[in-house]
Amino acid sequence: MSTGSVIKDIACRSCGxxxxxxxxxxxxxxxxxxxxxxxxxxxVSVERADIERRRGSMWRYRELLPIREQRNIISMGEGETPLIDCPRLADRLGVKRVLIKDEGQNPTNTFKDRGLAAAISAAVERDETTVALPSAGxxxxAASAYAARAGLDCHVYLNHQAGAVQKQLVRAHGAELHLVDGRITEAAAAFASDREESGWASVSSFHTPFRHDGKKTMGYEVYEQLxxxxxxxxxxxxxxxxxxxGFWRAYRDLQSLGWLDAEPPRLVVAQAEGVAPVVEAIQNGWEQHEPWDCPHSIAKGLEIPDPGASPWIIEAVNRTGGDGVAVSDSNGLDAAITAAQQAGVEMCVPSAVALAGAFARAADGTYDGDETIVVVNTGAGCKSAGRLGPHARS
Ligand SMILES: Cc1ncc(COP(=O)(O)O)c(C=O)c1O
Ligand SMILES: [Zn+2]
Known part of the structure; x- marks a missing residue:
């Protein structure tokens, strides 16, 4: 059965x-x-009201996703995560509402499930047998979980510093774990050289067209949930x-569909001070980042010294009147504890950087008191429990 996907082609951002x-x-x-x-x-043949009646996962937006045949969708109910009202955090920030988009409630506890559900489904649709990627964890x-469900072989390249939970669960799903010395850059280099010889299908971010495409469903959902x-x-x-x-793409799609009745929200990049190439570029008015030589943060998912998509990120920030904010690891941990104690929400360390970024913007006088601010909790607190508990007691 057809999904009704209206995908028409796959465009290159660089050569067109x-x-x-x-x-x-x-x-x-x-x-x-x-x-x-x-x-x-x-x-597109559906209306907003049709989408509202569907329940279950991000595939409620299947016409706007890249999979053509229903049978190729590999899903575990990813997406449709709650947008949690946090009135005590709103008081702390001095704004009308703070809402946490809780991506920790996805099947493998992070927003990565959306992108990998799309990318692995696309691999199935193309009759691939083996997928591979480098990752921070x-x-x-997520890739190993969805590949297992699809019956595909999966090779995952992590560096030694990746979290124990992620390493163990990659193994539990039966993927081949390649542990590499160094950081994500070295893991990516090892992946690239092995893939050249093997011909595996890449599900690496911004290699595959489908991970950022799957993530756009976060933007559709935030809009619908409000x-x-x-x-x-x-x-x-x-x-x-x-x-x-993905968020930027979502709001442009919503505009093209004639479904957006308002201006897109400001998109604000939050990074850790020890690795903030995109924030540096935004604050200096550059169109792309300069790579960082010695990246360091306990927020491993954010420790990306050379983010190749920075021109696209910066375009999204500039076009929406957004900004960039960098915070220390310790302010990130403080924010995670504040969320846990004042909203009950369990945030992993990388996403706490976003909440700390909102606190920093509030302290700078950015907000006028009437705003609705969404903070994306990209992953659940259980991924960082070993950091959060000791910090709460310190
Ligand atoms: C929990 C978490 N949050 C945020 C990120 C950063 O993701 P993005 O590539 O969308 O900037 C990662 C990436 O590994 C992550 O694991
Ligand atoms: Zn090209």
Whole structure:
């Protein structure tokens, strides 16, 4: 049965080539640029009310996703995560509402499930047998879970510093875990050289066109959950920027569909002070980042020294009147404890950087008191329990 997907081709952001939907070689075979699915939004046959009646997962938006055949969708109910009102945090920030988009409630406890559900489903649709990726940890865990469900072989490249939970669960799902000395850059290099020889399908972020595409469903959901209305601002914990680009894509789609009745929200990049190349670029008015030599943060998912999609992230920030904010690891941990104690919400360390970023903006006098602020909790607190407990007692 058809999903009704209106995907029409896969475009390269760099050289502008429009590749066929069947493309199975990533990134762009012409120039190595970032690929993105394009949709014929004028032919979408559903309305907002039809979407509202569907329940269950991000595939409620299946017409706007890249999978054509229903049988190829590999799903565990990812998406449709709650948008949690946090009135005590709103008081602390001095704004009208703070809402946490709780992506920790996904099948493998992070927002990575959305992107990998889309990418692994796309691999199934293209008859791939083996997928591979480098990761800071969470994406590797999600990939190994969805690959296992699809019956695909999976190779995950992590560095030694990746979290114990992620390493163990990659193994539990039966994926091949390649542990690499160094940081994500070294894991990515090992992945690239092995893949060249093996021909595995890449589900690496911004190689595959489908991870940022799957993440755009966060943007659709936030809009729908606010009664088809926009918040004033979305603060996003940014490493490679996959999710932030997804939000930007969502709001542009909603505009093209004629479904957006308001201006897109400000998109705010939050990074850790020890690795803040995108914030540095935004604050200096650059169009892209400069790579960082000695990245360091306990927020491992954000420890990305050379985020190749920075021009796209910065475009999203500039076009929405957003900004960038960098916070210390210790302020991030404080924010996670505040969320746990004043809202009950369990945040992992990377996403606490976003809440700390909102606190920093409030302290700078950015807010006027009437705003609705969405903070994206990209992953559950259980991923960082070993950091949070000791910090709460210190
Ligand atoms: C929990 C968590 N939050 C945020 C990020 C950063 O993601 P993005 O590539 O969307 O910036 C990661 C990436 O590993 C992550 O694991
Ligand atoms: Zn290209």
């Amino acid at each position: 080539t429009n590749h066929s939907v069947a493309l199975d070689e990533y990134p762009c075979p012409e120039c190595g640029g970032i690929l993105s699915p394009q949709y014929d939004l004028s032919s 969470n994406a590797g865990q 009664g088809w209305d926009t918040p004033d601002e979305i603060v996003y914990p940014t490493g490679g920027g996959v999710g932030l680009v």
